[in-house]
Amino acid sequence: MARILLIEDNPEIRENMTEILELAGYNVDNAPDGKAGVDLALAKRPDIIICDIMMPVLDGYGVLHLIQKHPELNGVPFIFLTAKSERDEIRKGMESGADDYITKPFGGTELLNAIETRLKKAQQLREHFTSDMDGVNHLISVTYGKDYLEELRTGRDVSRYKKKQIVYSEGNHPSRLFYVQKGKVKTFKQNEDGKEFIVGLYTAGDFLGYIPLMEGRIYQETAEALDDTELLVIPRSEFEELLGSNPQVMKKFMSILASNINEKAGQLLAIAYNSLRKKVADTLITLDRTYNKTHDQNFYIDISRENLAAMAGVAKESLIRMLGELKDEKLISIEGARIRIMNYNRLEQMFN
DSSP states (O other): OOEEEEEOSOHHHHHHHHHHHHHTTOEEEEESSHHHHHHHHHHHOOSEEEEESSOSSSOHHHHHHHHHTOGGGTTOOEEEEEEGGGGGGHHHHHHHTOOEEEEESOOHHHHHHHHHHHHHHHHHHTSOOOSSHHHHHHHHHHHHSSOHHHHHHTTOOEEEEOTTOEEEOTTOOOOEEEEEEESEEEEEEEOTTOOEEEEEEEETTOEESHHHHHHTSOOSSEEEESSSEEEEEEEHHHHHHHHHHOHHHHHHHHHHHHHHHHHHHHHHHHHHHSOHHHHHHHHHHHHHHHHOTTOOTTOOEEOOHHHHHHHHTSOHHHHHHHHHHHHHTTSEEEETTEEEESOHHHHHTOOO
């Protein structure tokens, strides 16, 4: 059963709460002041902490502050106990990182419900969340009990971009987050000779431009519409409010950043060392994974040869020659500019 740390200076309240919690099957450690509570937290590693605000030696805010300084207690739910006369002070506690509060006097049912809710949420937050925007959305839904990203998307002005129109340019300062409602967007870098290298692909349901917002610096690449595209625009201030409202959300975005860096490193290594054949095969697989969300076997990759070559990091002529070879081997079919993968497994497992 879960272990609860109760920090309360009133002996009668402390004893009554301990009895209720133990009857409910919880293991309870209790402390009469904030300093003793912090010591117990470090020694016992509780699953949840319930703490009075007004206490001698060290008050509840001080306890929360010290708890947050210890990584081993990161993620432990923290519930404040507050008297009605102190209710105006609770905002300070919530802004400091407390998860919930209970106002005295309270009933046993109210106490147990608050604990069960926070323990359940803490367990959900310990689950594995994929390092992509789906993982972020799941995390935020668990954290807030709602689809927070859906609220970011709802009611936004739609910006429409024609095919090949620039969304933002390398070197500019970001002021907004984009959500792809319809269409496709590529991000790319360009060398001094004007040759493009595609570093990112985005489609409906993806957020775009969050990396420079998080890093607080200029755009490191240019974004361009691959098709007629509709983007929802979310002000920077609202995105920053989302990141600042919960450390777990910030950590998840940081994991996405790390994942993106690893993907970029892998992409550069592949361009440097893979054969032409494998570069083209890997690029086709990446495009299918990005745009064929339903795993439709009749899905066609519809992208210009210039963009396909820029993504693979090869010359257009070499790309066209290799596509012809893959077609002859019946690994792909080609209808005009469109490409359909005929043998996904062989392409995916292509050797150098």
